[in-house]
Amino acid sequence: MDGLDDVFGEIYDDVDALVLFSPSGSYYERVAPLEDDGLDVIVVGTENTVGADPFVELPLEFSAVAERVRFGLEGALEQGIIEGGDVLACATSVFDGGIDTVSRVRANAEDQLGLYDLFSKSRADADVIKAVFEVAINLGKKGQKGKPVGALFVVGDAGNVMNKSRPLSYNPFEKSHVHVGDPIVTVMLKEFSRLDGAFVISDSGKIVSAYRYLEPAAEGVDIPKGLGARHMAAGAITRDTNSIAVVLSESDGMVRAFKAGELILEVDPEAY
Numbered sequence: 001m002d003g004l005d006d007v008f009g010e011i012y013d014d015v016d017a018l019v020l021f022s023p024s025g026s027y028y029e030r031v032a033p034l035e036d037d038g039l040d041v042i043v044v045g046t047e048n049t050v051g052a053d054p055f056v057e058l059p060l061e062f063s064a065v066a067e068r069v070r071f072g073l074e075g076a077l078e079q080g081i082i083e084g085g086d087v088l089a090c091a092t093s094v095f096d097g098g099i100d101t102v103s104r105v106r107a108n109a110e111d112q113l114g115l116y117d118l119f120s121k122s123r124a125d126a127d128v129i130k131a132v133f134e135v136a137i138n139l140g141k142k143g144q145k146g147k148p149v150g151a152l153f154v155v156g157d158a159g160n161v162m163n164k165s166r167p168l169s170y171n172p173f174e175k176s177h178v179h180v181g182d183p184i185v186t187v188m189l190k191e192f193s194r195l196d197g198a199f200v201i202s203d204s205g206k207i208v209s210a211y212r213y214l215e216p217a218a219e220g221v222d223i224p225k226g227l228g229a230r231h232m233a234a235g236a237i238t239r240d241t242n243s244i245a246v247v248l249s250e251s252d253g254m255v256r257a258f259k260a261g262e263l264i265l266e267v268d269p270e271a272y
């Protein structure tokens, strides 16, 4: 309908690029020819199933659309695919069953969340951070035997993290060489998360220790009020070392990630 074009046409008027979030192959094929008319088409997703170039990889399938779009645009800015000030038409799926929504967004180079930086520019491997995140989300969803459970994972720069912490109990990982992502590890992490302290994980994903009490310098750490000692310790260790931290809160059930002393990401496991 022409009338509707008059109303909604503004959404894609003068956009610098079209950003497709996890398009199906046939959707991408329909859109790709627009590139011949001078429209840039960027694909964002957890996997490049359509073989698109340029492509921006998402570490998680963010269920909140605003997060999904922000992360995608951060990645595109970071990779130099778009520039601050560019206007993008972002096409994504809000309901099940393919792309159903277009939002018009101006890329803002100043106001970055640091999400892309957290996953892709940390000392630890992106896959390791992603795997830890998944463990925390699963633990948050299911709890431990039905009860809510809290957990703290410190990932990367393990030598320094060990130096700034002390054991609360024997380390069940002392002689083992297991990595996050191994199926048995998910079970072990679940089991050991019932007890106090933090898990320390190396850059490459080796579980270095459980039950560590973190003693970082807390100076200059600015985390939201209302979060307790576990979150404070998580924030502080990421400022005092080159690690990142993922926390599952026992009290509100949220999973939070910290880097360089700041809260970067907050997700509700129930939404995944």
Ligand SMILES: Nc1ncnc2c1ncn2[C@@H]1O[C@H](COP(=O)(O)OP(=O)(O)OP(=O)(O)O)[C@@H](O)[C@H]1O
Binding pocket: 150, 151, 152, 195, 196, 197, 198, 212, 213, 214, 215, 227, 228, 229, 230, 231, 232, 233, 248, 249, 250, 251, 252
């Ligand atoms: N410095 C620390 N290092 C490691 N673990 C810690 C540290 N401080 C607290 N914890 C762990 O966090 C648990 C909960 O502490 P607290 O309630 O103060 O934290 P919180 O931030 O409110 O977390 P939650 O939202 O899960 O309650 C403690 O029982 C302990 O296992």
Ligand SMILES: [Mn+2]
Binding pocket: 228, 229, 251
């Ligand atoms: Mn608490």
